[in-house]
Amino acid sequence: xxxGASSYRRFRDNGDECGLDEIIMDYSDGLMxxxxxxxxxxxxxxxxxxxxxxxxxxxxxxxxxxxxxxxWLCTIGxxxxxxxxxxxxxxxxxxxxxxxxxISEEDAVEAAYIRKEQQIIVHKAMRKLKPEYxxxxxxxxxxxxxxKETAKIIKKSVHSIESILYRARKSLKSQLEMECFDYEKT
Numbered sequence: 001x002x003x004g005a006s007s008y009r010r011f012r013d014n015g016d017e018c019g020l021d022e023i024i025m026d027y028s029d030g031l032m033x034x035x036x037x038x039x040x041x042x043x044x045x046x047x048x049x050x051x052x053x054x055x056x057x058x059x060x061x062x063x064x065x066x067x068x069x070x071x072w073l074c075t076i077g078x079x080x081x082x083x084x085x086x087x088x089x090x091x092x093x094x095x096x097x098x099x100x101x102x103i104s105e106e107d108a109v110e111a112a113y114i115r116k117e118q119q120i121i122v123h124k125a126m127r128k129l130k131p132e133y134x135x136x137x138x139x140x141x142x143x144x145x146x147x148k149e150t151a152k153i154i155k156k157s158v159h160s161i162e163s164i165l166y167r168a169r170k171s172l173k174s175q176l177e178m179e180c181f182d183y184e185k186t
Contacts, residue, residue, distance in 0.1 A: 004023055004026060005063055005069040006019075007020075007026075008023055008069065011023070012063075020056075023053070023073075027073055030117050031049045031077050031113075032045050032046050032118070033045075034077065035049055037079050039084065039085065040086065044084070045081075052077040052080050061076070062073045067073070085175060125179060126138070126172060126175075129168060131173050132154075132166075132168075133167065136150060136164045136168050137168050139170070144168050147165070
């Protein structure tokens with residue numbers, strides 16, 4: 001049984017407020033990151049995630065178990081985000097190419113959530129690395145800068161950046177393995 005489903009059931013059927021608290025603790029970060037991919041703004045996504053939890057806390061919709069609890073929760077969040085985008089369409093234009101999640105099915109919603117969850121794990125692992133390693137990895141992989149551009153920013157030679165990058169990847173791989181992260185499948 002999905003832990004989120006059992007927590008929600010305790011909240012919905014028995015009025016156990018701890019069940020709702022557990023859901024918020026377990027799913028808020030992933031939901032917020034997923035909603036950010038839809039609306040393109042982390043503050044707005046945070047508000048929409050709160051709206052999602054308020055909705056399940058007040059209206060208590062029935063979870064039928066036809067999908068995982070995460071999928072169900074992300075679907076509710078996506079619907080709230082789509083409503084937000086419709087209401088604010090005068091101010092925000094989202095291309096279907098930029099937000100394919102808007103037309104995705106439940107499997108795609110869950111896959112997107114899992115990708116975001118994996119990104120969180122990678123970011124947490126990166127924070128445990130030396131600051132120099134973090135900077136190089138961030139600039140090259142997240143900012144998509146070249147080794148030469150990264151060398152200019154950090155004020156080191158390209159060869160030095162290549163060496164740091166090699167050691168940083170090795171260190172990150174080791175850190176992810178300690179956290180049982182299967183980086184081969186991502």
